[in-house]
Amino acid sequence: MNRLVYxxxxxxxxxxxxxxxxxxxxxxxxYGNPSSLYQIAQESKIALEKARAQLARAIGAKERxxxxxxSGTEADNWAIKGVAEAMRHRGRHxxxxxxxxxxxxxxxxxxxxxxxxxxxxxxxxxxxxxxxxLEAAIxxxxxxxxxxxxxxxxxxxxxxxxxxxVCRRHQVLFHVDAVxxxxxxxxxxxxxxxxxxxxxxxxxYGPKGVGxxxxxxxVKLPPFIHGGAQESGRRAGTENVAGIVGFGRAVELAVAEMxxxxxxxxxxRDRLIDTILEKVPFSRLNGARYNRxxxxxxxxxxxxxxxxxxxxxxxxxxxASSGSACTSxxxxxxxxxxxxxxPHETAHGSLRLTLGRENTMEDVEYIAQVLPPIVQKxxxxxxxxxxxxxQQQ
Amino acid sequence: MYSEKVMDHFMNPRNMGEIxxxxxxxxxxxxxxxxxxxxxxxxxxxxxxxxxxxxxxxxAAVATSSxxxxxxxxxTIQEALQVTNQxxxxxxxxxxxxxxxxxxxxxxxxxxxxxxxxxxxxIEIEGREPxxxxxxxxxxxxxx
Numbered sequence: 001m002n003r004l005v006y007x008x009x010x011x012x013x014x015x016x017x018x019x020x021x022x023x024x025x026x027x028x029x030x031y032g033n034p035s036s037l038y039q040i041a042q043e044s045k046i047a048l049e050k051a052r053a054q055l056a057r058a059i060g061a062k063e064r065x066x067x068x069x070x071s072g073t074e075a076d077n078w079a080i081k082g083v084a085e086a087m088r089h090r091g092r093h094x095x096x097x098x099x100x101x102x103x104x105x106x107x108x109x110x111x112x113x114x115x116x117x118x119x120x121x122x123x124x125x126x127x128x129x130x131x132x133x134l135e136a137a138i139x140x141x142x143x144x145x146x147x148x149x150x151x152x153x154x155x156x157x158x159x160x161x162x163x164x165x166v167c168r169r170h171q172v173l174f175h176v177d178a179v180x181x182x183x184x185x186x187x188x189x190x191x192x193x194x195x196x197x198x199x200x201x202x203x204x205y206g207p208k209g210v211g212x213x214x215x216x217x218x219v220k221l222p223p224f225i226h227g228g229a230q231e232s233g234r235r236a237g238t239e240n241v242a243g244i245v246g247f248g249r250a251v252e253l254a255v256a257e258m259x260x261x262x263x264x265x266x267x268x269r270d271r272l273i274d275t276i277l278e279k280v281p282f283s284r285l286n287g288a289r290y291n292r293x294x295x296x297x298x299x300x301x302x303x304x305x306x307x308x309x310x311x312x313x314x315x316x317x318x319x320a321s322s323g324s325a326c327t328s329x330x331x332x333x334x335x336x337x338x339x340x341x342x343p344h345e346t347a348h349g350s351l352r353l354t355l356g357r358e359n360t361m362e363d364v365e366y367i368a369q370v371l372p373p374i375v376q377k378x379x380x381x382x383x384x385x386x387x388x389x390x391q392q393q
Numbered sequence: 394m395y396s397e398k399v400m401d402h403f404m405n406p407r408n409m410g411e412i413x414x415x416x417x418x419x420x421x422x423x424x425x426x427x428x429x430x431x432x433x434x435x436x437x438x439x440x441x442x443x444x445x446x447x448x449x450x451x452x453a454a455v456a457t458s459s460x461x462x463x464x465x466x467x468x469t470i471q472e473a474l475q476v477t478n479q480x481x482x483x484x485x486x487x488x489x490x491x492x493x494x495x496x497x498x499x500x501x502x503x504x505x506x507x508x509x510x511x512x513x514x515x516i517e518i519e520g521r522e523p524x525x526x527x528x529x530x531x532x533x534x535x536x537x
Contacts, residue, residue, distance in 0.1 A: 305427055307451035311403060324427055324451070333427065345424035345449075381409055381455065383431040383447040384424060 009356035016205040022249040026242035051248025060188035072179040072200030073103040075213035078224040091141030126288040127156035149181035153336040154287030155296030164193030183254030206250030210243035265294035275368040295355035303385035304378040396486035402456035419505025432506040453492035457499035
């Protein structure tokens with residue numbers, strides 16, 4: 001069985017050939033430092049600004065509002081800690097949601113240790129943040145709201161525009177982690193009333209090690225990395241030119257192909273969800289049925305544990321992920337699955353399959369063929385399943 | 394991440410299943426933490442004649458259960474009590490640090506089944522204390 005099915009696109013993606021091609025000159029002959037004066041360095045500078053324009057266009061921003069970073073996580077850290085620092089004289093309250101990525105949650109927890117208070121908004125059973133809950137949580141001392149556009153674990157899409165309207169009405173800055181959304185969901189920082197937006201290249205067939213933060217003109221945000229004058233003096237350090245060039249090309253391609261790609265992904269996702277739910281008893285879909293990322297499926301299978309499933313899937317060449325404790329590095333399963341109300345044991349049995357551009361319907365059929373026997377094998381080993389079946393008799 | 398032996402015992406678990414009318418059954422762990430192990434024993438003349446397990450848990454949980462059953466099969470009760478989590482880990486060529494608790498759970502599952510056997514048959518096992526079935530408690534014990 002040599003088939004390899006990569007179904008973990010929410011974790012990372014392969015750099016696509018066009019992106020690699022755009023990057024290579026900047027790893028070879030065009031290696032100049034964009035801050036230098038001579039010709040090859042100026043070519044680097046031009047390439048950097050082209051990438052900035054490509055990203056700005058993709059999200060409806062202006063070039064000077066885009067700042068490249070080393071990752072989406074850095075962008076989240078910068079946005080949240082930066083606003084906290086710049087606005088602490090005005091207030092020390094931050095609102096986020098209980099299903100954010102750790103890059104946001106752990107940053108908020110850090111600020112709690114430094115004199116800030118944080119409200120973690122609950123979500124509904126599908127994982128959606130409610131604009132009404134947000135409005136009710138805003139206080140006179142609220143300085144920032146940070147809510148993700150789409151959830152990495154369960155794929156649910158938040159009503160960002162409505163949340164943005166609430167923030168604007170109360171004159172509170174609105175940060176959006178759009179790492180899972182860029183290139184997949186339409187983003188317009190104007191229409192969606194977003195003040196700060198974090199993105200990353202490697203989720204959309206770009207390279208790892210490059211992210212960016214959109215900062216609306218007029219938003220006060222102190223530098224996070226101090227040093228040279230790169231990125232208008234707001235993010236020091238010699239730019240990852242090849243990475244940034246790759247990011248620009250990747251986002252340009254993703255946006256151009258978005259509608260066509262999403263239609264294909266949705267068809268595969270829906271087939272996967274329908275087949276698995278039908279074939280595997282005691283299974284459930286986590287997150288919304290349709291209001292979810294186009295290639296994203298998250299299941300929970302009762303009586304079994306996620307890591308075992310991943311190991312057996314890996315033996316069949318299927319790359320997937322889980323929110324079980326054993327994959328989170330602690331005794332608790334994913335905070336997202338607990339926040340949508342799953343009991344611990346159900347959250348331990350979660351499986352995330354995220355499809356991307358190189359997947360085909362044959363891959364989906366293959367997963368649907370190999371997964372049910374794996375679940376069955378593990379259930380036959382499970383004392384929980386044994387107890388349940390005996391109770392039923 | 395896992396040694397070849399761990400993967401072998403995970404992919405081809407030894408002694409997986411149940412024993413009907415077992416002489417001793419022990420279940421440890423909890424679903425909240427994501428690991429439950431159940432051991433079934435058949436004991437004759439103070440010797441473990443048969444042993445089976447069922448496990449809800451990660452690859453290491455399955456592998457340590459499987460290895461623990463191999464290590465106690467054919468042993469006397471006293472010998473089985475000497476099988477430590479360390480012995481289980483060594484027999485598996487080691488475990489990643491975050492998975493050490495699985496081996497503790499396997500050790501405790503064997504103890505719990507032996508305890509159950511002793512209770513049911515009115516046997517005093519020298520130096521035996523009631524088994525610990527909570528992983529966090531186990532990990533605290535392991536740190537001491």
